[in-house]
């Protein structure tokens with residue numbers, strides 16, 4: 001599903017209104033009706049229940065006024081609190097204010113500090129709160145009084161439905177500079193906005209519902225940016241359907257270069273990720289003393305032992321053995337558990353020069369890249385999979401700076417390295433080119449556990465080997481990995497979840513994708 005910046009949404013709104021002749025008031029009416037449906041989903045029967053609607057001065061407030069009219073029609077007791085002076089309300093929002101007035105319905109003015117008590121009382125005697133204070137027109141931080149209102153709403157313990165965007169969240173970036181509504185559900189109009197699918201904004205949305213307000217889909221071609229919210233349907237459409245006559249050669253060979261004495265598990269987990277991601281063949285190359293152990297742990301993989309340093313990391317002398325292993329590879333995964341020996345770093349650079357197929361660089365591989373001091377030539381179709389700390393090293397930012405603006409960080413890394421970048425962490429973000437992003441909604445905090453990233457690297461390698469483009473492999477890998485973690489959480493919660501569970505639950509995801517056969521998940 002396409003993800004838009006507010007300015008792009010405004011452009012489509014304007015085209016729908018001015019070029020196609022759909023009146024703005026119709027769009028607003030549709031927006032309001034969609035919010036009413038969400039309220040109904042949350043509350044069930046509406047008759048006799050109470051709603052409080054907080055209305056700002058812009059069109060978001062206008063949507064709120066439509067909601068008020070429809071909830072009244074459904075027999076609800078509705079209190080509408082205007083946080084702006086009535087004379088500030090213009091255009092379609094004004095029209096809706098006048099309709100309410102003509103109905104004899106009283107909208108309360110609650111736009112100044114002395115109204116805080118009115119707000120408190122309203123919030124006490126309500127079953128649901130509708131946030132129509134700010135929408136896509138909002139930037140910066142909310143005025144002090146509005147901040148006080150928002151804090152009261154958040155502390156009320158009542159379900160909150162945000163109209164288009166939780167007020168206080170910037171639609172273009174997901175930045176939150178002060179108080180912001182913590183919604184139970186957000187009904188966003190026509191398309192998800194960037195600020196709703198990246199952190200921290202994403203955490204304020206609750207359940208995200210995308211409402212059809214009759215913006216014709218033909219207008220999508222006017223949007224140049226390629227930003228996609230990942231969904232099972234899209235991922236399934238990229239994955240190859242296995243042919244009856246297929247054999248292991250059909251699904252590609254992944255070579256995993258990983259592991260050291262203290263981190264043999266990283267090699268095992270990356271290999272398991274590749275095997276469960278559907279690779280035809282996986283060969284894992286590890287320091288010689290680990291080979292037997294790894295072979296027992298992953299009997300379905302080929303193993304190759306290579307020269308090692310005294311501390312048990314791959315040695316420079318391993319180059320020829322690794323080069324031999326690379327023969328016939330469709331994809332390479334390099335980095336998990338390699339350690340931080342200088343000699344292994346030198347080897348890493350030489351191996352990179354010999355790889356001729358799409359490559360996933362993860363973990364210690366990323367640290368070697370960052371430490372190289374010069375910009376290394378990456379294999380064609382490289383994917384980098386940093387967590388925020390690794391991202392900081394790759395871009396010269398601090399981890400806090402990366403997390404504060406993940407979108408900017410991932411864009412910077414893409415420009416620096418000209419590779420597909422997968423920024424892990426809550427709401428994994430993928431940058432694949434100029435204005436080309438994938439936003440991953442799957443995954444949960446239970447997956448913040450050692451080895452989970454190794455599984456992802458292997459999984460992406462498998463998808464590359466099966467012929468997905470680097471951007472599809474990165475995006476699909478992130479989605480499938482997060483989905484496996486989500487299914488694992490459904491059964492075991494977050495505490496006990498380990499990387500091995502992510503591997504094991506890939507089976508269920510595989511089944512879902514298989515059953516989907518290209519239809520909806």
Ligand SMILES: NC(=O)C1=CN([C@@H]2O[C@H](COP(=O)(O)OP(=O)(O)OC[C@H]3O[C@@H](n4cnc5c(N)ncnc54)[C@H](O)[C@@H]3O)[C@@H](O)[C@H]2O)[C@H](O)CC1
Pocket residue numbers: 010013024027028031056057058059060061063133134135136137138139140141142143163164165189213
């Ligand atoms: N036809 C349409 O465009 C439709 C839009 N819909 C809804 O409208 C909003 C967008 O409306 P807009 O009037 O552009 O913006 P807001 O309602 O978000 O109003 C913002 C309002 O507040 C001012 N403002 C911005 N930042 C701050 C700040 N930091 N402090 C104080 N005030 C601020 C700004 O100047 C505006 O005056 C969209 O989200 C939809 O909900 C309909 O859905 C359909 C048609």
Ligand SMILES: [K+]
Pocket residue numbers: 060131132133134135162163164165166167
């Ligand atoms: K809002």
